[in-house]
Structures are given as C-alpha cells and as structure tokens.
Amino acid sequence: QSALTQPASVSGSPGQSITISCTGTSNDIGDSSYVAWYQQHPGKPPKLIIYEYTKRPSGVSNRFSGFKSGNTASLTISGLQADDEADYYCCSFAVNVRVVFGGGTKLTVL
C-alpha cells in the first residue's frame, strides 16, 4: 500500500502554531481507519503523541492536537518550543490490520 502524503518539512518560530497534514485515500484515512501521530527525535525511537485521530496519551502536552476531515488528518502544535523540533509521522490503521505510515515531516523551530 502507498504511504500517506505529508509535507517534507514545516517550520515555525517559538510560540507560533503549525499544522502538519496527512493525506490518504478512501482506502485508509477515509475508510474510518484509525490515525495516530508519532514524534521522533534523531537517534531515538518514535513516541506516540496522538491516537484515534484526536486523543493524547497520558503525559503528552495539550499543545498537540489532532483532527480528521475526509481523507486528511492533521496535527497542530501550538506554542512551539525548541524541543518540538523533530520528525513527525502519521499512521493509518485499518481494521484488517492494514497499517500505513506517512512519509514523515521534519519540523524546524526557527
């Protein structure tokens, strides 16, 4: 299956908000699949920051929020901080266990 489409890079200044999009098809995101978002710092394993489109695991800042509309999911990070600089991946999960990651987005905090 094809990867979900994410912008290669986004940037923002400290304190600003940014949004990362994740576009799929009617076979994944649009098919009521679950979407999660992961943050990955260099040399580290990914960290779950959003699951079931909009929910945050315990301990994840409420500056991270998720949204879905049609075939597109979005991650918004508000009040950007230096430590938010990382790679972000969306991931679609279909009930027949068809799992697809996005290509990843590199966030630069200016």
Next chain:
Amino acid sequence: QVELVQSGPEVKKPGASVKVSCKASGYTFNNYAVNWVRQAPGQGLEWMGRIRVYNGNTKSTQRLQGRVTMTTDTSTSTVYMELRDLTSDDTAVYYCARARGIIGESFDYWGQGTLVTVSP
C-alpha cells in the same frame, strides 16, 4: 514501568537471515500485540507486521510476506522477528512496539531499536 529491550546490532551478508529479539517487562505480556517497524537510514517508518501474543496470530505487510516470521516465547516474555533472504535494502533500524489497547491501532511503547546492516 513498561519496557521493551531489543537485542544488539547485527551485520549480515546478502542472502542470510537475521533474528531480532524484543524482551517485554512491566505489563501482562499476553494481553497486548507487538508490532515490528523498520526505518532505513535517513528514511521514514515502515510497518512490517504484528503478532498477537495470546494466540500467536500474525499479520505482515504484503511486501515482506514469505520472508518475515514473528514468534513469541511467553516463558521469557520475548517476541522474535526473523527476516530471511536479506538484501542491502533490508539495512535499517528495526523497532518492536507494543500495540495500544484492544484494537491495537497505535503503538504506545517502543524498543530502543536494533540496527541490522546487510553488507557483502
């Protein structure tokens, strides 16, 4: 606390097999599926497959079907992933990750990663 500890780095020749282990602790091992995700150097994440620990049921991506085998050893709370017929394209960091909740639609705890290098 939940922890997944993976085996160390491996260097393999093309055509060989590699078996990576992932030892779980801090939770009821049988209650959660474990997934395998890999990341080639400088590239994104690729889901490889998952195993339901309680019954051994596996599901893998079509791209790797026939080359990947996932197993468990409940006596040691360890999950194994074996990849056969290695090529240079299999050079990557391999991660195990616990599936969250009953559906397992996201991965809430990750191992530290195991670098597998395939080189002549």
